[in-house]
Amino acid sequence: MEGKQGAVVMTPSSAPPANPVAQMQARFKELETGFRAWLTKQPTAVEAAIVTATSAAQGAFIGALMGSLTSDPSSAIPTPPPNAPGLNPQAMASLKQAQAFAGGPLVQARNFAVMTGTNAGISCAMKRVRGVEDMQSSMVAAFGSGAMFSLVSGMGGPNQAINAVTSGLFFALVQGGLFKVGQKFSQPPADDVLYSRTKGMLTNLGLQNYEKNFKKGLLNDATLPLLTDSALRDVNIPPGPRLLILDHIQRNTDTRKR
Structure with missing residues (x-):
């Protein structure tokens, strides 16, 4: 409609429509903020369980996607029977280790789900208990992630306990090194x-x-x-x-x- 001096006044019906993408992003951000606020009020065990489940689901999706985009090299590796004559235990352990890191979508989804879920759950519990997120907490979470990956994937020889500890220590050392490097190159102002x-x-x-x-x-x-x-x-x-x-x-x- 026109005013007394000929100015054009925008009516509600003539206003530009709201961007549906922006509305969806704002709504998602609002839900995410509410969920995080609700999660921080839950007991430590409940928060850790939810974080573990959601992180495991994300890891499974990433692992399945990676497994589907790459060929399965483990299918081309023949697996000899465990009681085959002249079988070298070290060779069998190396074969299992190679198969643990290879595999199709289901194998990769399982491996990534275990690693990411365990790491996120332990990190969440450590942060709630200790109140800080430092290298020690990160290394403990990495140790648990590596140990669980070893147990689930069957990597290594027959002694699963020793293999789990060894894998956990390896993951923890790598994570500690990455944490130090990240601190060195990302010093805050x-x-x-x-x-x-x-x-x-x-x-x-x-x-x-x-x-x-x-x-x-x-x-x-x-x-x-x-x-x-x-x-x-x-x-x-x-x-x-x-x-x-x-x-x-x-x-x-x-x-x-x-």
Whole structure:
């Protein structure tokens, strides 16, 4: 419709339609944030079980996809009978190890599901118990991942216990090396060192968009135990995220001690 001075006024019916892709992304982000907030309120065992299951499902999908895109080299390797005369135990162990890393979609899906699920579950439990995510926790999770992979895949010789420990140690050492390399090449800026725990808390709650609000108000790691609703309101954080942040701090004994 036209105003008194000839200006064209946009009516609701003439407004541009909303982008359905953007709406779907916003809805998915909202559901993800709500799920993460709900998950942090669950007992450690429940959170670890859910994280293990979801990570195992993702790993199985990736493994099946990789197995379907590559040929199965294990099918071309003849498997001799276990009681064949003159069979070298070391050769048989090497054959099983090669078959464990090869295989079709089902084998790869199983292997990736076990490795990713175990790693994610142990990492989640260690983080809840210790309150930090460091190299020690990462190496413990990698050890469990390697041990479970060895047991499920049947890799190695007849002594499964020793093979599981050996594989776990190998995975842990590799993960420790990767963790050190990652720390060396991804050192945060000097200012971000003061906000490392704050950033981790906001990421776990799905509220990383409010990191700039914390920095603007100089609310760093040292002020986490002192945070109040009025302090969060002063840096323009909405009521819902304020409740999640204060609830997280109240339940996190390590933060309150600091």
